[in-house]
Amino acid sequence: MTKEEILIIDDEPQIRKLLEINLESNGYKVTQASDASMGIKLAASHPPDLILLDIGLPDKNGLEVLKELRAWFNHSIIILSVMDDEESIVQGLDNGASDYVTKPFRANELLARIRSCLNRNKTVDHHTALKFDNIQIDLIARTVKNNYEIIKLTTTEYKLLILFAQNQGRVLTHQYILKEIWGVGYQNDTQYLRVFVGTLRKKIELNPNKPTHIITESGVGYRFN
Amino acid sequence: MTKEEILIIDDEPQIRKLLEINLESNGYKVTQASDASMGIKLAASHPPDLILLDIGLPDKNGLEVLKELRAWFNHSIIILSVMDDEESIVQGLDNGASDYVTKPFRANELLARIRSCLNRNKTVDHHTALKFDNIQIDLIARTVKNNYEIIKLTTTEYKLLILFAQNQGRVLTHQYILKEIWGVGYQNDTQYLRVFVGTLRKKIELNPNKPTHIITESGVGYRFN
């Protein structure tokens, strides 16, 4: 399995270092930002699986940063803060933080809370094998079979298929798919998506001209069956 | 909307009372159990949306209760505990607790953490589905079924249907519909509307010549049933 990525946004170098050592020794990949604007940029260009957000940053109000991130970032955000008052905690949680941990924090507790957050969205992954008629997806092995024969998918094709498979039956808009696969900033590059849906169809559809799995919803997006 | 249900499992009557008052005044429905076996039974017979679990129960080890619940209970479980040591917290979280709050707790913080937990699964659970005889509308999936078969609607047709469905029984004037779907400036293009009501009827009416869903109110507009 590929390492889970955690983005640390904190202005104190010692804290970042401490977190980095702790997280890396627990098998996470770590990226860092020393202020809000850099953090937001990093998160947008390369979305991590979880963000550790110091709420007391020098360049921007912490709650604003949280709101800004929450406008598009769906994974967990854990707030780190020296503020222990009830009001701050309530505000943080009500604005979309997944958890609120006060500094100084206890390393193992923080790690447990990180694990808890990362596990939340994993229930879907637990069915390690997804099946849709002729195609079978093994999430652990990262293999896809079409009629019991393993087919080769590129990284992007695979991500796309997983996204479809995990949202079976729902219409996913172009924008949403582009955001999930290519990242924020690519929402208008619908053409990318078309090209990749095309190649995916060639690989998983029995008759790519008459797709039964990836249904186009004209003017909106695609739906997976 | 129907009230969300919270189950309190705690052996101290004062705590239960305090929680009950707090939760009910915040719009939750509360059920209570004073020991583990009663709590598990209650949760099984009538699953709540969230469980507040005291980890120090007299009749059973707290972690055991948690594991037992987690074997089948997928909603959130928040642990309440007097134990503030790191080891207990880590154990609680790693065994599936959604959060761990130490006693004495601060009421508003607990409420915020409850809100946070309840919000987590909301997008997934609440499949907003509208139903009118033969037709079913799933607003999240953006799909429409006629007699359990998905039918294809264009963007405009879909918008129109949603507008109708959300104003069931009311007469909507041509002008109003045109403004809502096509925008200001199209209020006089009644012909657009006629064409689209026509195609919609073909797709959702059992007998498009004798429409039962989209009723024309001559000289005024349409009404949806």
Added chain:
DNA sequence: GTCAATTCTATAAAGATTTTATAATGAATC
């Protein structure tokens, strides 16, 4: 009430526009 004139409505179909699929080419990555 009846009947014709008028207005309103339904539907088909052609034209315009938007959206989609696909191939192909150069750039980037490994």
Added chain:
DNA sequence: GATTCATTATAAAATCTTTATAGAATTGAC
């Protein structure tokens, strides 16, 4: 050096707009 991705071009398909026409409903004079 091969694979994968980004980007452009273009043809095909889907959707929307618009026009034409026939049928239904409404109105008002008798």
